[in-house]
Amino acid sequence: MKYTLFTLLITVLLTLFSCTKGVDSPKGFSLPKGSVAAGEKVFLKFQCLACHRVKNVEDASIEKNESISIFLGGNKTEIVTYAELVTSVINPSHKFSNPALTQAKTADGQSKMKVFNDEMTVTELIDLVTFLQPNYTLVPYRHTKYQYYPQ
Known part of the structure; x- marks a missing residue:
């Protein structure tokens, strides 16, 4: 029994520590501070309000895509990290925040969002994410309160 617990403990520790090392690790990645005001201008410049x-x-001059309307921000029970927002902009097909948003996907499951990697500067990306981040609010998960019934 001791051997099994010891082996399990070693396996868990190795798994946890091995995830933070390596060439694909985000350790040490940091972008400079951005500007919320400049980020809003980037949001409008790239016509993000279309979808x-x-x-x-609001910007009435931007033509809306009637088939896609995705709200960014709001109350979330999990933190929406800066890194997740950066990834969502530079690799929109990486992860969908809501898998039910079928109108935002192509038939092969890729995002319909245009990839702006060759058009947007790094500074614009930083400012855009700095603008979007404060729109998300972390709300505590509310546990269901069950009535205790003594036996």
């Missing part, structure tokens, strides 16, 4: 909505941001 996305952000609270209190």
